[in-house]
Amino acid sequence: MRLALILGLLAAALPARAQNQWDLQQSTLTWHVTHPMHEVAGTSHDAKGKGICANGECNFLIAVPVNTFHSGDSNRDLHMLQVVRGAEFPMVLVRTSLPQAELNSPVISADLEVRFAGQTAHYSHVELHRTRHGNDVEITGTIPATCSDFKIERPSFLTVPIHNEIPVDFDVLWHPQ
Amino acid sequence: MPVAGQNAQTQQQKPPQSNEPSLGDLGFTPAQTEANAKLQARLNKRTHMLKIHQTLGIITLAPLAATVIVSSGAKPKHSHTAGGTVIEPSSAGVDLHAALGSASAIMYGLTAYYAIAAPKIRGVKPKGAIRLHRDLVWIHAPGMVLTPILGGIALNQENQGEKPHGIAAAHSYVAWTTVTAYAASAVAVSWPIHWKFWEK
Numbered sequence: 001m002r003l004a005l006i007l008g009l010l011a012a013a014l015p016a017r018a019q020n021q022w023d024l025q026q027s028t029l030t031w032h033v034t035h036p037m038h039e040v041a042g043t044s045h046d047a048k049g050k051g052i053c054a055n056g057e058c059n060f061l062i063a064v065p066v067n068t069f070h071s072g073d074s075n076r077d078l079h080m081l082q083v084v085r086g087a088e089f090p091m092v093l094v095r096t097s098l099p100q101a102e103l104n105s106p107v108i109s110a111d112l113e114v115r116f117a118g119q120t121a122h123y124s125h126v127e128l129h130r131t132r133h134g135n136d137v138e139i140t141g142t143i144p145a146t147c148s149d150f151k152i153e154r155p156s157f158l159t160v161p162i163h164n165e166i167p168v169d170f171d172v173l174w175h176p177q
Numbered sequence: 178m179p180v181a182g183q184n185a186q187t188q189q190q191k192p193p194q195s196n197e198p199s200l201g202d203l204g205f206t207p208a209q210t211e212a213n214a215k216l217q218a219r220l221n222k223r224t225h226m227l228k229i230h231q232t233l234g235i236i237t238l239a240p241l242a243a244t245v246i247v248s249s250g251a252k253p254k255h256s257h258t259a260g261g262t263v264i265e266p267s268s269a270g271v272d273l274h275a276a277l278g279s280a281s282a283i284m285y286g287l288t289a290y291y292a293i294a295a296p297k298i299r300g301v302k303p304k305g306a307i308r309l310h311r312d313l314v315w316i317h318a319p320g321m322v323l324t325p326i327l328g329g330i331a332l333n334q335e336n337q338g339e340k341p342h343g344i345a346a347a348h349s350y351v352a353w354t355t356v357t358a359y360a361a362s363a364v365a366v367s368w369p370i371h372w373k374f375w376e377k
Contacts, residue, residue: 037370048205050198061198065209073305075227075366078298082224087216090209093200157367158235 021177022060024049025136028171029064031145034163042071042080051174053100062094062172066116083155084117092116094143103137106130114143121149136175143168219296230291234363237284241356244277248349251275253335271332278325285321285359306368313362320355327351 027047033040049062066086071077081087093115102108108128114121128141146164147154154161200210250270303311327348331341341348364370 037367048203050202052196052198054196057196059197061200061203063200063203063205065205071305073307074301074303075307075310076305078220078301079224079227082217082220085217087213087220090212091200091205095197097197 020053022049022051022053022058022137022174023177024062024172025175026173027062027064028169029069030169031069032167032169034165035157036160037157040071040076042069042077044068044070047172049172049174053103056100058098058100058103060094060096060098062170064092066090066092079155084150084152086117089116089118103130108139110141112143114145114149116145117150117152119150121145133173136173138171138173140169140171143170216298219298223296223298226291226295230288230295233284233288233291237281237288238360238363240277240281240284241359244274244281245352245356247274247277248352252349253340265335275328275332278328282321282325289318306365309368310362310366313358313365316358317355317362320351320358324348324352324355 024047026045027049028043028045029047030041030043033042044064046068047062047064049060051058051060053059066084067077067081067090069077069080071080095113095115096110098108098110106129108130109125110128112123112126114123123143123145126141126143128139131138131140145166145168147162147166148164152166154164156162247270251266251274253265327345330343330345331348334341334345
């Protein structure tokens, strides 16, 4: 009877140990735009995210509304929203799948799927830097995005378009559930 | 880290698997996640009209500058060599100044129309450089109305053999203030400027 109880408890505990979840606690995402006359950055702290680990594999999703990025100039932000079709496609979604064992590495090589402006682009071997803060894990990195990846018509100023590269820096803090 | 764009492929999004978190798990409101075609159309129209506003605004700088440059040929000159006699401006000089001034005013009006008529986006308050750009309107818009009126009064006084006096004497000061505010407004909307033309 006692053995059956122990086996039962083990059976109940096993899935819980094999599967755990992560919640995004804090985030800073910053896009960078370069023009021969301007260098501009827009930042959002409004991302939400979740990670689910099961059977040695972890799937993460981060989502952020496009209209929460602010560059310090409301006119530029509205123009950005128009150019990236932010009302039609209001969310940026970033997905990645990692072996659970890799979560303990200080540097993680991740394949990212980014959905933005109605397009989906894949970035392979993106370097993520991991720092542990007690139970929480901070991940930093840069998505090497370009306008052409998302079929974004490059805005121009004085007939000169912005550079194609629009890298997005991210700094996210995950908390285990 | 890969070089941007080299490893990026555009394709259709695959549906999430059962152990993948979905957008619905994250707690966004439907207003945040749903497409808004009407808003996109307003944004498109706004950008289109403001691009015209920008182009016309830059073009308007040309007749404005030309009006200021030819202004010396439209006012009487005091001769120091001929015992302080007044040399009246040629009518061609006055006409050119007036014509360029009128062209500037028409171009200015058109430029202003595209900014005023561009759709406003609800809930967005002007912030940053665009605020100064808009605030300077309170200087150059009245100036654009006042300058030709004062110019007309000054010309009338000159035609009657009088030296411009009273409010008409302020014509050139109002004009300079207007042009300076207009130029500052153009620069303000482009601020901050980093000169990096040598970079690709």
